[in-house]
Amino acid sequence: MARRCGLCVALDAPDLATAEGWARATAPQAALLKVGLELFSAEGGAAVRRIAAHGPVFLDLKLHDIPNTVAGAIRALSPLRPAWLTIHAAGGAAMIAAAREAAEKAGGGDRIRILAVTVLTSLDAAALAETGVAGGPVQQVLRLGRLAVAAGADGLVCSPREVAPLRDALGEAPALVVPGVRPAGSAADDQARTATPEEMAEAGADFVVVGRPVTRAADPAAAAAAIARALAAR
Numbered sequence: 001m002a003r004r005c006g007l008c009v010a011l012d013a014p015d016l017a018t019a020e021g022w023a024r025a026t027a028p029q030a031a032l033l034k035v036g037l038e039l040f041s042a043e044g045g046a047a048v049r050r051i052a053a054h055g056p057v058f059l060d061l062k063l064h065d066i067p068n069t070v071a072g073a074i075r076a077l078s079p080l081r082p083a084w085l086t087i088h089a090a091g092g093a094a095m096i097a098a099a100r101e102a103a104e105k106a107g108g109g110d111r112i113r114i115l116a117v118t119v120l121t122s123l124d125a126a127a128l129a130e131t132g133v134a135g136g137p138v139q140q141v142l143r144l145g146r147l148a149v150a151a152g153a154d155g156l157v158c159s160p161r162e163v164a165p166l167r168d169a170l171g172e173a174p175a176l177v178v179p180g181v182r183p184a185g186s187a188a189d190d191q192a193r194t195a196t197p198e199e200m201a202e203a204g205a206d207f208v209v210v211g212r213p214v215t216r217a218a219d220p221a222a223a224a225a226a227i228a229r230a231l232a233a234r
């Protein structure tokens with residue numbers, strides 16, 4: 001049976017008023033609302049608290065540091081109660097395990113779920129090779145995905161192209177969260193590994209993350225509704 005795939009709207013705004021306007025417009029279509037580095041850097045924890053009034057929050061800070069520092073950051077963030085929080089899988093098994101432990105200690109039944117970012121969707125094979133990683137994105141995503149799930153990550157962030165290989169390798173349990181999704185005809189922007197919502201339909205993702213195609217549309221509510229319809233029509 002096909003999984004339900006929800007829309008996560010990336011609220012990448014320079015201020016809370018703009019982000020909250022997008023949240024209000026898109027919340028009826030959105031399974032998650034994402035507060036990322038730009039909004040959090042501008043507005044701090046107030047952004048998470050305010051956006052949480054419109055729907056479950058995915059706090060995307062992509063933590064990447066030594067285990068003790070990441071665990072401390074998660075303790076400090078835990079009063080904000082985001083549903084999901086990102087760390088970088090490249091931080092290694094000990095860092096991922098420390099993140100999971102900190103999330104468990106911080107919180108009851110609705111603890112923060114840890115998502116490990118594998119290979120950023122803005123990197124193509126050549127850009128990845130420049131960082132010293134040979135073998136291409138799929139191989140590296142599988143390597144980091146296996147490591148992260150074994151170390152305690154609840155889910156993974158990957159590009160549309162790696163969803164099917166990750167499901168084959170890791171089964172149904174880990175949540176797969178997929179940015180880089182672009183409706184047909186919309187600009188790729190700085191994303192390198194993309195697919196349309198329709199192409200995502202059967203691939204087995206739990207959430208697609210979409211920012212600019214929604215937030216820069218003339219009518220963000222209509223753009224979100226169109227993507228939600230495309231995801232549901234599988």
Ligand SMILES: O=C(O)c1cc(=O)[nH]c(=O)n1[C@@H]1O[C@H](COP(=O)(O)O)[C@@H](O)[C@H]1O
Binds near residue numbers: 121
């Ligand atoms: O962790 C993420 O959400 C993320 C990981 C990744 O590899 N690529 C990626 O684009 N993202 C985020 O997903 C969103 C994509 O936004 P748009 O490119 O505007 O749709 C941004 O908020 C990015 O920070």
